[in-house]
Amino acid sequence: MALPRERLTTEAVQLHGQPSPAQQAILSPQALAFLADLHRRFDTRRRELLAARRERQARWDAGELPDFRADTAAIRESEWTVGPIPPALRDRRVEITGPVERKMIINALNSGAKVFMADFEDSSAPSFANQLDGQVNLRDAVAGKLAYTSPEGRHYRVDANPAVLVVRPRGWHLPERHLTVDGEAMSGALVDFGLYAFHNARALHRRDLGPYFYLPKLECMEEAALWDAVMAHAEAELDIPPGSMKVTVLIETLPAAFQMHEILHALQSRAVGLNCGRWDYIFSYLKTLRGHRDRLLPERGQVQMTVPFLKAYSELLIQTCHRRGAFAMGGMAAQIPIKGDAAANEAALAKVRADKLREVQAGHDGTWVAHPALVPVAQAVFDEYMPEPNQRDVERDDVRVGREQLLAPCAGTITRSGFDNNVEVCLRYTAAWLDGQGCVPIHHLMEDAATAEIARAQLWQWLHHGGVEFQDHAPIDFALFDHALAAHAHRLRDSNVPGAARVDAAARLLRELIHADTLADFLTLPAYEQL
Numbered sequence: 001m002a003l004p005r006e007r008l009t010t011e012a013v014q015l016h017g018q019p020s021p022a023q024q025a026i027l028s029p030q031a032l033a034f035l036a037d038l039h040r041r042f043d044t045r046r047r048e049l050l051a052a053r054r055e056r057q058a059r060w061d062a063g064e065l066p067d068f069r070a071d072t073a074a075i076r077e078s079e080w081t082v083g084p085i086p087p088a089l090r091d092r093r094v095e096i097t098g099p100v101e102r103k104m105i106i107n108a109l110n111s112g113a114k115v116f117m118a119d120f121e122d123s124s125a126p127s128f129a130n131q132l133d134g135q136v137n138l139r140d141a142v143a144g145k146l147a148y149t150s151p152e153g154r155h156y157r158v159d160a161n162p163a164v165l166v167v168r169p170r171g172w173h174l175p176e177r178h179l180t181v182d183g184e185a186m187s188g189a190l191v192d193f194g195l196y197a198f199h200n201a202r203a204l205h206r207r208d209l210g211p212y213f214y215l216p217k218l219e220c221m222e223e224a225a226l227w228d229a230v231m232a233h234a235e236a237e238l239d240i241p242p243g244s245m246k247v248t249v250l251i252e253t254l255p256a257a258f259q260m261h262e263i264l265h266a267l268q269s270r271a272v273g274l275n276c277g278r279w280d281y282i283f284s285y286l287k288t289l290r291g292h293r294d295r296l297l298p299e300r301g302q303v304q305m306t307v308p309f310l311k312a313y314s315e316l317l318i319q320t321c322h323r324r325g326a327f328a329m330g331g332m333a334a335q336i337p338i339k340g341d342a343a344a345n346e347a348a349l350a351k352v353r354a355d356k357l358r359e360v361q362a363g364h365d366g367t368w369v370a371h372p373a374l375v376p377v378a379q380a381v382f383d384e385y386m387p388e389p390n391q392r393d394v395e396r397d398d399v400r401v402g403r404e405q406l407l408a409p410c411a412g413t414i415t416r417s418g419f420d421n422n423v424e425v426c427l428r429y430t431a432a433w434l435d436g437q438g439c440v441p442i443h444h445l446m447e448d449a450a451t452a453e454i455a456r457a458q459l460w461q462w463l464h465h466g467g468v469e470f471q472d473h474a475p476i477d478f479a480l481f482d483h484a485l486a487a488h489a490h491r492l493r494d495s496n497v498p499g500a501a502r503v504d505a506a507a508r509l510l511r512e513l514i515h516a517d518t519l520a521d522f523l524t525l526p527a528y529e530q531l
């Protein structure tokens, strides 16, 4: 039963930080009361679910392997479909994603993509200022008031027919330490969701635009059910009809790949699709199977979507979604445009094109791009091979993917340059993140929290499983790592790369994480203490 709004007081939420006047408008007494209510109703369950993640991981560390659940077989075997897909989400052939920075939001909305995923997660460094400014920007976008003038005097405003807005809150694991309720840090997910819903849900609903969400890093159906309960409660509180909030779930953890039907089922009326979040998925494969010496991965450049375990996962996702009437969204190629070198740029675009071709031919209904210049590249491929708004009629009943295929080991090698690149990317990304930037180009690739996590988890695995060797049989050892880290830190400290000023802090953190006996669950958790 909903608590009467007047019984909630803003004293319930303690603010630890100094918001600007614009940010304070987002943290109005009513908005804070809404957040406190979400916290008190749902945070205990969130913590229980995080504890359950740790229990499952302990079993996998002890030698078990993930599997399909016996207790949910009826959900997988029975016939049912997700609810109707709203008109605004029936053609999602190209979705652009990006951090919730003012200029980038305008560029993304104007990019020609069907959808813009505004990201509080992988591509955001969640400083309080970044998160609150992101909320200000999204509120202005929804209100039709988003404009920006760059320091060079260039004016930006949102054009007619912008992309449809979908928001990705932080995952269940991340805290928001600047807001506490009853002495407890709030969940980043509930803060991002709560503030966005509070300020925008009614306006979006009036225009038949949701609100719509992408949900990151879920590991099981119970975590999806928690989101469903949060949204059902928010809909009632905000006076919008039940089921107005629609979600697309990223299948980007190995455990979730075993529960795709269950996750859609848990969200049934509000689920509109699943997305192959390939980068976190690779990270999750590494993390989940961190104790299994026979499933080490080769260097990350070799772990392409065509390797057996990733092909299996993406095809199972398409088959699952289409059986349930949901959209099967593809993921993001890491290549971005290269300025000032036409040949290198064309080679990068060719890789993006090949990735999109694989996706559309496999049966995906749409895809993600990292940069506005990639919208026409991806769109040309989807327009050619998917003339209808989507291809949910492609059943893929030829796909036979079971446990063995999802867990298949991956052949390949570790080269010295692959090892060194992991060290450099980890260091540069962590430094940029500590400096407030959640997505950066490194060697012409998009690097964000998920791609950096792959590099970190690989380094940890290679160093902690005894006897791992380079392709040329030289041993991989801690001295090599320490040396590479120090050399990169020395080189970058006085450079002009994003976050150069935080290189030493990043190097200290990485040294600690890579030497630790246990692979830390997320790089961003200890890093958040320093943000």
Ligand SMILES: CC(=O)SCCNC(=O)CCNC(=O)[C@H](O)C(C)(C)COP(=O)(O)OP(=O)(O)OC[C@H]1O[C@@H](n2cnc3c(N)ncnc32)[C@H](O)[C@@H]1OP(=O)(O)O
Pocket: 096, 097, 098, 099, 103, 104, 105, 107, 108, 119, 122, 123, 279, 280, 332, 336, 337, 369, 370, 371, 372, 439, 440, 441, 445, 446, 447, 448, 450, 451
């Ligand atoms: C694993 C995952 O979770 S994937 C999802 C998370 N990752 C992302 O969303 C990637 C987002 N992309 C980005 O942040 C950027 O494209 C980067 C960091 C990869 C590259 O950034 P830059 O090197 O600055 O790009 P570049 O200089 O070519 O940008 C050119 C213009 O495009 C804009 N732009 C670049 N990427 C985006 C984007 N994703 N959305 C909106 N605008 C963008 C820039 O703001 C710039 O605008 P301007 O000309 O008006 O100044």
Ligand SMILES: O=CC(=O)O
Pocket: 122, 250, 252, 276, 277, 278, 279, 280, 281, 331, 332, 450
């Ligand atoms: O969020 C997307 C991913 O690939 O990770």
Ligand SMILES: [Mg+2]
Pocket: 122, 216, 250, 252, 277, 279, 280, 450
């Ligand atoms: Mg991700």
